[in-house]
Amino acid sequence: MLTAQAPAKINLCLYVGLRRPDGYHPVCSLMEKVTFFDRLEVSEAPAGGISVAGVDVPQEQNTVYRVARALESETGQRLDVKIDVTKEIPAGAGLAGGSSDAAATMRLLVEMFNLEVPPERLAHLAAGIGADVPFFLTPGPPLATGAGERLEPVPRQLDYALVIATPEQGVSTAEAYRRFDSLGAAADISGLEEGLREQVRRLGSLEALAALLHNDLEAAAVSLCADIVLLQKELLDAGAAGVLMSGSGSAVYGLFASDEDA
Numbered sequence: 001m002l003t004a005q006a007p008a009k010i011n012l013c014l015y016v017g018l019r020r021p022d023g024y025h026p027v028c029s030l031m032e033k034v035t036f037f038d039r040l041e042v043s044e045a046p047a048g049g050i051s052v053a054g055v056d057v058p059q060e061q062n063t064v065y066r067v068a069r070a071l072e073s074e075t076g077q078r079l080d081v082k083i084d085v086t087k088e089i090p091a092g093a094g095l096a097g098g099s100s101d102a103a104a105t106m107r108l109l110v111e112m113f114n115l116e117v118p119p120e121r122l123a124h125l126a127a128g129i130g131a132d133v134p135f136f137l138t139p140g141p142p143l144a145t146g147a148g149e150r151l152e153p154v155p156r157q158l159d160y161a162l163v164i165a166t167p168e169q170g171v172s173t174a175e176a177y178r179r180f181d182s183l184g185a186a187a188d189i190s191g192l193e194e195g196l197r198e199q200v201r202r203l204g205s206l207e208a209l210a211a212l213l214h215n216d217l218e219a220a221a222v223s224l225c226a227d228i229v230l231l232q233k234e235l236l237d238a239g240a241a242g243v244l245m246s247g248s249g250s251a252v253y254g255l256f257a258s259d260e261d262a
Contacts, residue, residue: 002108005037006100008089010246010253016216017189019181024147028192030200032141034162038101039086042108047080054085063102063129068109070125075115092170094247096132103136145193157203161262163235166251167227176248179220206257210242221249228252
């Protein structure tokens, strides 16, 4: 039996461009893994096939199951395995719990069955499961471009603490993007990457990090879940240096200088 923690992520900034012909939106985003986890336990199940417990999602949409099947197809090896997921990261929050679970499953199965899959193939398989999955296979915070699958490591310039809060209502990623398109909020983001890279290099204070916070999907998500704004106000009133909605929502977070302040 093998176990792993699957961390949540936040977007410190998220710029979203015009919808591409393939249906995806180009993004330019700085992402960070945070110490808020789902937990996975993988055990061999002789002749039992692939089974997943603890995830209330239909099998064909379940990222954990899809990763296991993708590895079977890639290697030609049957994976008789039971995967138990203990969910802490809420769905519909923009914290990428499903993507993180998929990446953790991939690492565990490769280790358990000694699968010989080159890193570039694992990254390709991960991108086929979801745009955020390759991010969870890489160390450190990256600058994400393309549809989120192109990742460039960036140095972490300072430490900070977070408070993450979620409304009772989640937001569907697909619905948030549909609303974003209907609002006509998309713009050309092709020139942002270099400027953002330089801004990250110069980060030296919590105030500078707070000034970096930006999310193009926020207006769309707020139109679907007004409590996002209420939670942001509460975090600011509690002393946060800056607040932002993560991903497509509905989770929001506040930046603090220390764990004690948070």
